[in-house]
Amino acid sequence: MIKRNPFLAALFSLVTPGTGQIYNGQLKKGIVFLFFPMIIVIIFSVSNLLTSFQGFINMIGVILLFNLYILIDTITISIKRKSIQRTALNKWYIYLLxxxxxxxxxFMSERNIAGLRTFITDGPSMQPTLIANTRFMITTNTNNLMHGNIIIFNAPEGKMYVKRIIGIGGDTVEVKNNSLYLNGNEINEPYLNEKDNMDFAQYTVPEGAYFVMGDNRAQSHDSRAMGPITKDNIIGKALFVIYDNGKIVFNKKL
Structure with a gap:
């Protein structure tokens, strides 16, 4: 028999929830608790609840509340049991592992299962929507991209850019008299930094490609110069702002 230390059990649970249960001799419960955050991420992702800042905060709240329960359970069990039967898993290097x-x-489940990543802008091309050094959440799920979506992509020269989708395969895009025309219809663009569009002749977007432009047209290197973007080069779609202008931003959807 080996004694259990409530303080050490609590410390394990604070660092990695579920480890405290394994320390207390509750292997099955510990394994379930270890993987619980990933289960929550999957549930929120499948339910499309992570497309908004509120959904993201709700997910964090659920995980934190359950972690609190795990901590209380760990301390309670370690006090009640006091000692447990020694097993091969009750080794310090197992806990460390x-x-x-x-x-x-x-981290890998969040990126690969939920498809969530954060991204930081490093220039003025998307002002005022995204100023320099704005941190925002993106999803790597790029199915069903639509006009107006903000995307992150690898440009032909190897750099990553953040731009807004203006045209989709088959669309005609044109700027004349300082106004944008999509398929012959003038488009209202309330997101622009200022209406400073350089005229360019009508262009037909190839099938399977996207014509993108920055919201700060005067300072944006985009499809007007680099041409259309193919889906293979798209990294993700912007969801919402996390940090902007030196402070946390609540509920700014992109």
């Missing part, structure tokens, strides 16, 4: 590996597993 769990603490090191599980955050990486959770």
């Amino acid at each position: 769990i603490i090191l590996v599980m955050p990486l597993v959770f």
Whole structure:
């Protein structure tokens, strides 16, 4: 029999929730608790609840509340049991391995299962929608892209850009008299920094491609110069702003 230390059990749970249960001899419960955050991420992702800042905050709230429950459970059990039967898993290096590996597993699940990443703008081309050094959430799910979506993509020269989709395969795009025309119809663009469009002749977007422009047209290197963007080069679609102008931003959907 080996004694259990409530303080150490609590510390394990604070660092990696679920490890405290394994420390207390509750292997099955510990494994479930270790993977619970990933299950929550999957549920919120499948339910399309992560497309808004509020949904993201709700997910974090659920995970934090459950982590609090795990912490209380860990301390309570360690006090009640006081000691447990020694097993091969009750080794310090097993706890260390769990603490090191599980955050990486959770990080990979967030990126690969939910398809979530954060991105930071580094220039003025999308002002005023996205000023320089704005951090925002993107999804790597690029199915069903629409006019007006803001995307992140790899440009032909190897750089990553953030631009707004103006035209989709088959569309005609034209700027004349300082106004944008899509398929012959003038488009209202309330997101522009200022209405400073350089005229360019009518252009037909190739099938499977996207014509993109920055909201700050006067300072944007976009499809007017680099040509259309293919879907293979698109990294993700912007969802919402997280941090802007030195402060956390609530509910600014993109």
